[in-house]
Amino acid sequence: MLSELRTLWEVLKHTFTKAETVQYPEEMPYLAPRYRGRxxxxxxxxxxxRCVACNLCAAVCPVDCxxxxxxxxxxxxxYPEFFRINFSRCIMCGMCEEACPTYAIQLTPDFEMCEYDxxxxxxxxxxxxxxxxxxxxxxxxxxxxxxxxxxxDKGEALNExxxxxxKSLLP
Amino acid sequence: xxxLMPVILALTILIGGVAGAAVLTxxxxxxxGVWQDRYGPNRLGPFGIGQVAADMIKLLFKDDWVxxxxxxxxxxxxxxxIVVAMMMGFAVVPFAPGMMIIDVNIGLxxxxxxxxxxxxxxxxxxLASNNKYALLGGxxxxxxxxxxxxFMGLSLIGxxxxxxxxxxxxxxxxxxxxxxxxxxxxxxxxxxxAGIAESHRLPFDLPEAEHELTAGFHTEYGGMKxxxxxxxxxxxxxxxxxxxVTLFFGGWHGPILIGDWLPPFFWFSSKVFVVICFFVLxxxxxxxxxxxxxxxxGWKVMLPITLINILVTGAVLLWMEGMA
Numbered sequence: 360m361l362s363e364l365r366t367l368w369e370v371l372k373h374t375f376t377k378a379e380t381v382q383y384p385e386e387m388p389y390l391a392p393r394y395r396g397r398x399x400x401x402x403x404x405x406x407x408x409r410c411v412a413c414n415l416c417a418a419v420c421p422v423d424c425x426x427x428x429x430x431x432x433x434x435x436x437x438y439p440e441f442f443r444i445n446f447s448r449c450i451m452c453g454m455c456e457e458a459c460p461t462y463a464i465q466l467t468p469d470f471e472m473c474e475y476d477x478x479x480x481x482x483x484x485x486x487x488x489x490x491x492x493x494x495x496x497x498x499x500x501x502x503x504x505x506x507x508x509x510x511x512d513k514g515e516a517l518n519e520x521x522x523x524x525x526k527s528l529l530p
Numbered sequence: 531x532x533x534l535m536p537v538i539l540a541l542t543i544l545i546g547g548v549a550g551a552a553v554l555t556x557x558x559x560x561x562x563g564v565w566q567d568r569y570g571p572n573r574l575g576p577f578g579i580g581q582v583a584a585d586m587i588k589l590l591f592k593d594d595w596v597x598x599x600x601x602x603x604x605x606x607x608x609x610x611x612i613v614v615a616m617m618m619g620f621a622v623v624p625f626a627p628g629m630m631i632i633d634v635n636i637g638l639x640x641x642x643x644x645x646x647x648x649x650x651x652x653x654x655x656x657l658a659s660n661n662k663y664a665l666l667g668g669x670x671x672x673x674x675x676x677x678x679x680x681f682m683g684l685s686l687i688g689x690x691x692x693x694x695x696x697x698x699x700x701x702x703x704x705x706x707x708x709x710x711x712x713x714x715x716x717x718x719x720x721x722x723x724a725g726i727a728e729s730h731r732l733p734f735d736l737p738e739a740e741h742e743l744t745a746g747f748h749t750e751y752g753g754m755k756x757x758x759x760x761x762x763x764x765x766x767x768x769x770x771x772x773x774x775v776t777l778f779f780g781g782w783h784g785p786i787l788i789g790d791w792l793p794p795f796f797w798f799s800s801k802v803f804v805v806i807c808f809f810v811l812x813x814x815x816x817x818x819x820x821x822x823x824x825x826x827x828g829w830k831v832m833l834p835i836t837l838i839n840i841l842v843t844g845a846v847l848l849w850m851e852g853m854a
Binding site: 366 | 564567814
């Protein structure tokens with residue numbers, strides 16, 4: 360009985376507390392930078408596409424909403440010929456972002472992507488690609504990776520040692 | 531003019547009761563919001579009052595469907611019974627001196643009888659739906675009625691003994707100096723709990739129990755007929771609040787130290803408002819007891835309390851008579 364009266368009193372005290380509600384369309388809730396919302400494809404600081412079409416994101420995606428096709432540029436770098444995300448399937452789990460070796464695919468704090476037509480939920484590369492570096496401003500995959508391209512040879516990448524000559528006995 | 535007065539008042543209560551119940555649906559949700567740190571319906575119109583109209587339009591324009599497996603006649607009759615019974619209960623409520631439809635010398639018994647009739651509505655609704663959840667809801671309602679009706683009546687015996695009358699006007703007049711809520715504190719306590727159980731309000735809404743019985747007795751109801759059940763429930767809430775104020779909080783009299791300098795109807799309605807807020811607070815705070823807990827609370831706690839209350843009240847009254 361006393362505990363019931365105490366409950367009544369505790370609830371009555373809430374008359375003077377403010378409502379927790381965020382009145383959404385007028386008042387935007389705070390979304391942290393790491394919020395998992397709409398997926399984007401970012402560019403490296405030089406303005407080139409970061410995506411190397413490795414397919415890891417498509418492989419790890421639990422709902423199989425990512426589809427892409429690899430193609431090779433004339434300088435030997437890889438890029439996706441097409442990159443398609445079906446957002447009507449996407450569950451915003453962020454596993455693609457975790458799997459991505461080049462920080463290309465990133466999730467952003469934006470969830471307002473409703474459409475009246477289901478077809479409009481399928482985003483092509485031109486919809487996904489942004490003119491920015493996203494959460495990692497300085498990262499450029501081809502500058503740190505040991506892959507040989509037209510502009511640099513093996514061992515010329517950042518922090519990369521010269522390749523070991525396996526035919527020589529010298530250290 | 532004086533012959534017309536009850537007719538005008540009856541029409542006022544009819545319209546005011548329905549409008550009041552409609553506004554109460556909105557008011558209750560807003561108040562629950564205040565106590566649960568949220569807003570409640572606040573979009574339509576000022577403070578969201580337009581929600582009332584929106585809900586009404588939605589309920590009135592819904593398909594008036596009767597399930598093919600239901601007992602059609604009883605199914606349609608059940609929701610009307612609760613509204614009619616609750617409306618009849620308002621006939622004896624003294625809102626202010628002279629401002630009541632009829633002052634009968636058995637007003638209290640009439641009120642008890644009408645609220646008991648309202649239970650038939652729930653019972654028949656559950657039975658006629660021909661649905662196991664509805665049947666369980668009706669069954670619970672029957673058991674709840676049998677156990678809580680007993681001491682709902684008994685809890686008022688103390689009031690009747692002290693005022694010496696079943697007429698509600700006489701009961702209010704007897705509270706001119708001291709309200710019965712002090713001397714009949716046990717009776718008040720039991721009557722509030724029985725009143726909640728009687729009007730199927732939330733701590734004791736076992737016939738509805740939406741977590742276990744989907745919607746209990748009105749599982750099969752929709753549209754207008756569902757609206758009638760809701761109307762009946764809110765009318766019951768208002769009626770019980772009116773009766774608590776009349777029987778225990780001095781009716782139209784002002785508070786003891788402040789006096790009667792404001793119009794009687796103002797005191798009555800403001801007190802009813804506070805009691806309704808208290809009922810909403812109960813809904814916001816207290817969880818629903820289990821079914822067997824409800825029954826054992828009724829028979830093992832409430833009934834002895836009322837009997838003790840009657841004994842003590844009678845003894846004190848006899849003692850005071852001997853002193854005088």
